[in-house]
Amino acid sequence: MFDGLTNRLGQVFDRLKRRGALTEADVTAALREVRVALLEADVALPVVKTFIDGVREKAVGQEVLRSVTPGQMVVKLVHDHLVEILGGDAQLATGVTPPAVFLMVGLQGSGKTTTTAKLARRIARRERKKVLVASLDVYRPAAMEQLHQLAKQAEVSATPIVAGEKPLAIAARALEQARLEGFDVLLLDTAGRLTIDDELMAEVAAVRDLAKPHETLLVADAMTGQDAVTTAKNFNEKVGLTGIVLTRVDGDARGGAALSMRQVTGKPIKILGVGEKLDQIEEFDASRVAGRILGMGDVVGLVERAAEVIDKEEAEKLAAKMQKGGFDLDDMANQLRQVRKMGGLGGIMGMLPGVAKIKDQLAGAKVDENMIKRQEAIIMSMTPRERKDAKLLNASRKRRIAAGSGTTVPDINRLIKQYMEMSRVMKQMGKLGQKGIMRQGLGSLFRR
Amino acid sequence: MTGWFQRLKTGLGKTAIRLTQGIAALVTKRKLDQPMLDELEETLIQADLGVATSGKLIERLKRERFDKEVSSEEVREAFAAAAAEILAPVASKLAPDPRRKPHVVLVVGVNGSGKTTTIGKLAHRWKADGLKVMLAAGDTFRAAAVEQLQAWGQRAGVPVVAGAAGADSAGLAFEALERAKREGVDVLAIDTAGRLHNKAHLMEELAKLVRVIRKLDPSAPHDAILVLDATVGQNAHNQVEVFSKALPLTGLVVTKLDGTAKGGVLVALADAFRIPVVAIGVGESADDLRPFEAMAFARSLMGLD
Ligand SMILES: Nc1nc2c(ncn2[C@@H]2O[C@H](COP(=O)(O)OP(=O)(O)OP(=O)(O)O)[C@@H](O)[C@H]2O)c(=O)[nH]1
Ligand SMILES: Nc1nc2c(ncn2[C@@H]2O[C@H](COP(=O)(O)OP(=O)(O)OP(=O)(O)O)[C@@H](O)[C@H]2O)c(=O)[nH]1
Ligand SMILES: [Mg+2]
Ligand SMILES: [Mg+2]
Numbered sequence: 197m198f199d200g201l202t203n204r205l206g207q208v209f210d211r212l213k214r215r216g217a218l219t220e221a222d223v224t225a226a227l228r229e230v231r232v233a234l235l236e237a238d239v240a241l242p243v244v245k246t247f248i249d250g251v252r253e254k255a256v257g258q259e260v261l262r263s264v265t266p267g268q269m270v271v272k273l274v275h276d277h278l279v280e281i282l283g284g285d286a287q288l289a290t291g292v293t294p295p296a297v298f299l300m301v302g303l304q305g306s307g308k309t310t311t312t313a314k315l316a317r318r319i320a321r322r323e324r325k326k327v328l329v330a331s332l333d334v335y336r337p338a339a340m341e342q343l344h345q346l347a348k349q350a351e352v353s354a355t356p357i358v359a360g361e362k363p364l365a366i367a368a369r370a371l372e373q374a375r376l377e378g379f380d381v382l383l384l385d386t387a388g389r390l391t392i393d394d395e396l397m398a399e400v401a402a403v404r405d406l407a408k409p410h411e412t413l414l415v416a417d418a419m420t421g422q423d424a425v426t427t428a429k430n431f432n433e434k435v436g437l438t439g440i441v442l443t444r445v446d447g448d449a450r451g452g453a454a455l456s457m458r459q460v461t462g463k464p465i466k467i468l469g470v471g472e473k474l475d476q477i478e479e480f481d482a483s484r485v486a487g488r489i490l491g492m493g494d495v496v497g498l499v500e501r502a503a504e505v506i507d508k509e510e511a512e513k514l515a516a517k518m519q520k521g522g523f524d525l526d527d528m529a530n531q532l533r534q535v536r537k538m539g540g541l542g543g544i545m546g547m548l549p550g551v552a553k554i555k556d557q558l559a560g561a562k563v564d565e566n567m568i569k570r571q572e573a574i575i576m577s578m579t580p581r582e583r584k585d586a587k588l589l590n591a592s593r594k595r596r597i598a599a600g601s602g603t604t605v606p607d608i609n610r611l612i613k614q615y616m617e618m619s620r621v622m623k624q625m626g627k628l629g630q631k632g633i634m635r636q637g638l639g640s641l642f643r644r
Numbered sequence: 645m646t647g648w649f650q651r652l653k654t655g656l657g658k659t660a661i662r663l664t665q666g667i668a669a670l671v672t673k674r675k676l677d678q679p680m681l682d683e684l685e686e687t688l689i690q691a692d693l694g695v696a697t698s699g700k701l702i703e704r705l706k707r708e709r710f711d712k713e714v715s716s717e718e719v720r721e722a723f724a725a726a727a728a729e730i731l732a733p734v735a736s737k738l739a740p741d742p743r744r745k746p747h748v749v750l751v752v753g754v755n756g757s758g759k760t761t762t763i764g765k766l767a768h769r770w771k772a773d774g775l776k777v778m779l780a781a782g783d784t785f786r787a788a789a790v791e792q793l794q795a796w797g798q799r800a801g802v803p804v805v806a807g808a809a810g811a812d813s814a815g816l817a818f819e820a821l822e823r824a825k826r827e828g829v830d831v832l833a834i835d836t837a838g839r840l841h842n843k844a845h846l847m848e849e850l851a852k853l854v855r856v857i858r859k860l861d862p863s864a865p866h867d868a869i870l871v872l873d874a875t876v877g878q879n880a881h882n883q884v885e886v887f888s889k890a891l892p893l894t895g896l897v898v899t900k901l902d903g904t905a906k907g908g909v910l911v912a913l914a915d916a917f918r919i920p921v922v923a924i925g926v927g928e929s930a931d932d933l934r935p936f937e938a939m940a941f942a943r944s945l946m947g948l949d
Contacts, residue, residue, distance in 0.1 A: 305756025421877025
C-alpha cells in the first residue's frame, strides 16, 4: 500500500548517482522523501518538521561532497538521528525504597491491564521482587476481574476487589497493603480515559497525588495515528509521565507514534508490548523501532547495497577511461585514496566491475596500508604534468620526488612499474572483459 | 438528537478546531498557489487522511480554485464537500433481518478496538427495537472477555452463550447459532477475540469460524463488522485489507470518536475500499452508538456548522 523510505530514497539515489555529487538541492530532495515517508508512518506533522530540520542541520555541517557515497550519508543521518531522538534511559524505578509505585495510564483499550500484568510478572521473575497489582478501573465491565485473572497467571498478588469502592480509595488501600505486607513493587492499573474528559483526568491526578508514583507510564498503541501527539502531550501535562510503553509492536504498523510521543513529551519509551501473552514484553530498542518507522528493516544492508551500486558506477567510468588509455597517475592516486578510505582491498575490489569473486586472490597479495600511504605520497610529490604523463619521469625528476616524499628512487621505480602494470591490465580488462582479468589475476597489480 | 450530535461535535470539535485553525492560518483570502496547496495538504495529512487521499482532495481544490483568491471558509467548504462526496456512498446502517431467525452479526477487529463494547451497545438498541437478541462470547482467549460480554448481556437483558475459557471459538459460535435457531432468536451477535491482521493463524481461525457456522446456515454471517479505533493511523488500511480477505466484511464501525482523534482515516478508507460505515461509537455507555452521516461528519471534521 505505502512505499517504504527504501523505495523513495532509491529513486533519489538514482538521481544522485547520475549527478555524481550531493548538492544542497539533493539533500533537500532526499529530505522531502523522508518527510513523506515519516508522515505515512504516522509520525505527527509538527514532529516530522522538527526532525527534518534536525537532520538538515547535521547534513549541512558534514562535508557531504567528500563522502564516497553521498546517498549513503542521507540514510545514515536520518537513521542515526532517529535512533538518537528515540533513545533514552529505559530503566524502570524498581530500586527505590519499597514499595516502588507504578501508575499505568492511557486511552481506552491501549493495553494498560495487559501491560500491568506483564510488568508485574517480569519484575517478580527477573528481579525476584514481591509484586502487588491493583485495578482502579471501576468503570469498564469485568476490568477488575481481568487484572485478577492475569495476576494469577503471572503469579503475583492482587489487591482484593471491594464492590462500590472509588478509585482513590482503592489506591489508598493498595498502598496500605503494600506497606503492611512488605511488597517491593505496587502496580496501579487504571481505567482507560480520554484526555478531554476533565473529570477522569482529575481523578487520575488525585490518585497520583496520593500514591506519589515512582513511574507513571503512558501505555499507547503502536498503531496510533496523528493523535498520538495530543494524547501524549495531555497525559504528560495533566498527570506527568516518566515513560512510555508502546504496545502491539507485534503488528505491522510503522509505529511513527513512538517518535511523536517521545518528541512531544521528552519522556523515554521504556517497554515494548509484542503480543497478548504475558511474556511478550521487551525492553525498548531504539534502532529496531527506527528501522520500522523508516520502513527499512535492515539499514546496514541498504547502505551496503547503495554503496555497491554507486561504487560500481565509478568503476565503470574508470574502466571506460582506461580502455581509451587515459589512466594516469592522478587516477591511480585517486584509487589508492579510496582503497585506504574504504578500509582495505575489499573496497577497491568492489569498485572494479564484477570482480568481487576474486577478492580472495587479492588478499594473498599482502598489501599494507603504509605501503599505500607511501605510494600516495610519491604521487603527490610529482608535478601535475608528471602525473598526467609518467614518461616525463627521468632520473633527476625521480631523485627530486624521492626527496619530496621521503622515499627512495627504487620506491619510485616500483610505483612506476606498478602503474604501468595497472594501466596495461586495465586496458586489457577493457578488451577482454572480466574473464581476462580473472585469468590474469589481480594480485599482480599490487605486487611489491 | 441534539444531544448526541453535540457530543460528537465536542469530540470532533477538538479535531475540528485544530484543523480549522490550521487551515485558517494558511488561508486568509490569498491567491491559491502551490506552496499554499502543499501546506493545505499537510493539514489534511495531520487529520489522518493519509498522503494519497489528501493529494486527491488537494488536486480537486487546485482544479477548481488555482490562482484564484480564496478565503479560509471557502477552502473548508470545498474540503468538506469533497470529503462528503467520498463518504456519502459508504454511509450505511445495520439492518438485521428478523426473518432470517437469526440474522447473524460477526464482530471482528484488532485488539482493544471496541468490539465487545459495540456488541453491548448493539444489543441495547436491538432490544429496544423489540428484537429477540442473543450474544455469543466468541472471545475465549482474553482474560475476563467472557465476563465482560456477560455484563453487557445482563445490562441489556439478553442471553449470552459462553463456553469454557480456552475453548474453540468456532465451536462456541456453532453452538450459539444452534441455540439461537432453536429459540427463534431474531439477531445473534458473535464477539471474537482481538487479533492483529498480520497473524495468519489468527486470521485463519476467523475463516474457520465462518466455515463452521455456514454448516448450519450457508448465508451466515449476514453481517461481518470490522471495528476500528478512531485513533488508528494509516495502519487502518492494512487492517481493512487483510480482514476483508479473511472473511466477507459488510461494514465498519468506528469507535472512540468522542476523543481527540481525527476521524480522517475514514475518508481515506472510504476512498480506498468503499466498505460501508454502519455506525460510530461516541462513548462507553450503552446509548453511545450513532448512525454514520457523511455530510455531518465531513462538515464537523472541517469545523463547519
Ligand atoms: N497483539 C497485542 N495485543 C495486546 C498487546 N497488549 C495488549 N494487547 C491486547 O489488547 C487488548 C486490550 O488490552 P487491555 O490490557 O485490556 O487494554 P486496557 O488499556 O487495559 O483497556 P481498557 O482498560 O478497556 O482501557 C487485549 O485484547 C489485549 O490482549 C500487545 O502488545 N500485542
Ligand atoms: N470513549 C470511548 N471508549 C470506547 C468506545 N468504544 C469502546 N470503548 C472503550 O474501549 C475499551 C476497549 O473496548 P472493548 O469493547 O473491550 O474492545 P475489544 O475490541 O472488545 O477488545 P479486545 O476484546 O480486548 O480485543 C474499553 O475501555 C471500552 O469502554 C467509544 O466509542 N468511546
Ligand atoms: Mg484495562
Ligand atoms: Mg472484546
